[in-house]
Amino acid sequence: MKTKIIIMSLFVLLSTSGHGSEVKAIKTIKKLGMSLKTELKNAMKISSQEAMKVCNTQADKITIASNTDLIKVGRVSEKNRNPQSFPKKWMVDGIKKLKAGKVKKPYIVVKVSSNKMGLLKSISTQPVCLKCHGSNINPQVLKQITSLYPEDKAVGYKLGDIRGYFWAEWELK
Numbered sequence: 001m002k003t004k005i006i007i008m009s010l011f012v013l014l015s016t017s018g019h020g021s022e023v024k025a026i027k028t029i030k031k032l033g034m035s036l037k038t039e040l041k042n043a044m045k046i047s048s049q050e051a052m053k054v055c056n057t058q059a060d061k062i063t064i065a066s067n068t069d070l071i072k073v074g075r076v077s078e079k080n081r082n083p084q085s086f087p088k089k090w091m092v093d094g095i096k097k098l099k100a101g102k103v104k105k106p107y108i109v110v111k112v113s114s115n116k117m118g119l120l121k122s123i124s125t126q127p128v129c130l131k132c133h134g135s136n137i138n139p140q141v142l143k144q145i146t147s148l149y150p151e152d153k154a155v156g157y158k159l160g161d162i163r164g165y166f167w168a169e170w171e172l173k
């Protein structure tokens, strides 16, 4: 009985402290990550060139479709492919901290404004990412990249490098 009460009050405490939104934000980011990965995996079964087309046309749609009524999510990178995926002002400090490894959790929560919160989570470079973000890219794929993204900066990444960041934003009620 006592434990039940403790658990219940903990639950109330967590949801009123805004921690509930943090959990929802992480969930939404995970969902976005999974959706992108599934799409990428399926297209890579055909070819890297096909996957390039899919990333080019679907990444944005998948991202928008992952937003919920409460939480907006997306991806950014300082060394980006899509020039629109550049970190916003509120992300700069958090990114610095994540890069320096100065965080206890695998993500960081930031106050965006008086009524808005934000969250950032690093995205690390895995083997499959190197096909389009590494240093030894297939010439056909590289051709696609430079024609679709003339200002591409998202190459030369190594395994384990931080490729970019998932972000989430939500309003405080």
Ligand code: HEC
Pocket: 040, 048, 049, 051, 052, 055, 056, 059, 060, 075, 076, 077, 079, 080, 081, 082, 083, 085, 123, 124, 125, 126, 128, 129, 130, 131, 132, 133, 154, 163, 164, 165
């Ligand atoms: C088949 C090629 C391809 C592969 C493989 C690939 N990407 Fe990308 N990536 C792209 C393209 C194209 C974009 C730009 C999408 C757009 O227009 O928004 C992109 C964009 C991104 C972005 C958004 C920021 C930016 O630079 O515009 C991140 C983060 C990212 N990729 C991470 C990864 C990770 C992590 C992996 C491995 C799990 C990966 N990518 C694998 C082609 C690829």
